[in-house]
Amino acid sequence: SQTIHQWPATLVQPVGSPLSLECTVEGTSNPNLYWYRQAAGRGLQLLFYSVGIGQISSEVPQNLSASRPQDRQFILSSKKLLLSDSGFYLCAWSSMGTQYFGPGTRLLVL
């Protein structure tokens, strides 16, 4: 069966520090992969999605970037975090139009 992992679960970072969040999927090949951000009590904002290795589509201009170095690995990065980058980050993969989410990473930028 397929599983999706995200780490870390929680992260507290100072403003201006770099960021690297990792997402990996097991049990499937060539999945579509997604990064979302969710503000407290709000819906999901799609940040990036990828249909294959090295293929990244950015949905909104921002301080973040994404990379897909391997088929089942999706990384969210920033060179310098802003206060506004705080939030709950969710990774997902899709099959037949349905998306399956990881447990999320809560990021607090201070």
Next chain:
Amino acid sequence: SQQGEEDPQALSIQEGENATMNCSYKTSINNLQWYRQNSGRGLVHLILIRSNEREKHSGRLRVTLDTSKKSSSLLITASRAADTASYFCATDGGQGAQKLVFGQGTRLTINP
């Protein structure tokens, strides 16, 4: 702007009652999905209804879709305390399966 908009934003009912949540969207779709999110967790897929379907059931869940009104509803029957969560609708915007657009969600609280 958001494709899906849920209504109400928050709903509080007694255990055993039925809960109904609504979703409206703006563009044509291939399908509409409902997801559930427990506090601080990832989303879990509940049910998918295609644009040529009008109603779908899964256990205590019943979803309807009215493409003429661009709206959908999720009914949870005989609610339980464990149903307490946020519920989101998501549409593909008619663009195929690559992207979903999520609404802001309905926060459902079931009181024991």
